[in-house]
Amino acid sequence: MNTDSDTELVWSDALLLGYEPMDEVHEEFVDVVNRLLSCPDDEVLKYLDEFFVHAEQHFGLEDRWMTETEFPPRDCHMAEHAAVLKSAHEVREYVAAGNTEVARSFAAELARWFPGHADYLDSALAQWMFKRQHGGKPLVFRRNIATA
Ligand SMILES: [Fe+2]
Numbered sequence: 001m002n003t004d005s006d007t008e009l010v011w012s013d014a015l016l017l018g019y020e021p022m023d024e025v026h027e028e029f030v031d032v033v034n035r036l037l038s039c040p041d042d043e044v045l046k047y048l049d050e051f052f053v054h055a056e057q058h059f060g061l062e063d064r065w066m067t068e069t070e071f072p073p074r075d076c077h078m079a080e081h082a083a084v085l086k087s088a089h090e091v092r093e094y095v096a097a098g099n100t101e102v103a104r105s106f107a108a109e110l111a112r113w114f115p116g117h118a119d120y121l122d123s124a125l126a127q128w129m130f131k132r133q134h135g136g137k138p139l140v141f142r143r144n145i146a147t148a
């Protein structure tokens, strides 16, 4: 079991991007990755499959938003989604052959990857989608953020 706190992914308002349909799916991503990090060895395959279902919906939804609205910088964003799914397929083969550790490493890698992906790529898409819906930039109200 991976207990390295560096790889722990904690849902907090700091991860909110202000476009609700995306924020909801991101909160689910955090739950799914944490289950994969902390589940017993004999449930790793089950939670890896849960990750697949989630990732296909999550990335599929964002890819669809980008394609349907002709979001200009969509190529590199869609390529990151595809790379994660490709790795997940490779990891699944290892896990099916009995190597559960590789799934833990993969989950830890996802936990490190996600905040940057959300910050640089998803946030631009969230603003784009919000603007299309409401004609302005999203206002994000984050709790628990210290003001100096
Ligand atoms: Fe996302």
Ligand SMILES: [Fe+2]
Pocket (backbone or CB within 6 Å): 062, 077, 081, 117, 121, 122
């Ligand atoms: Fe994304």
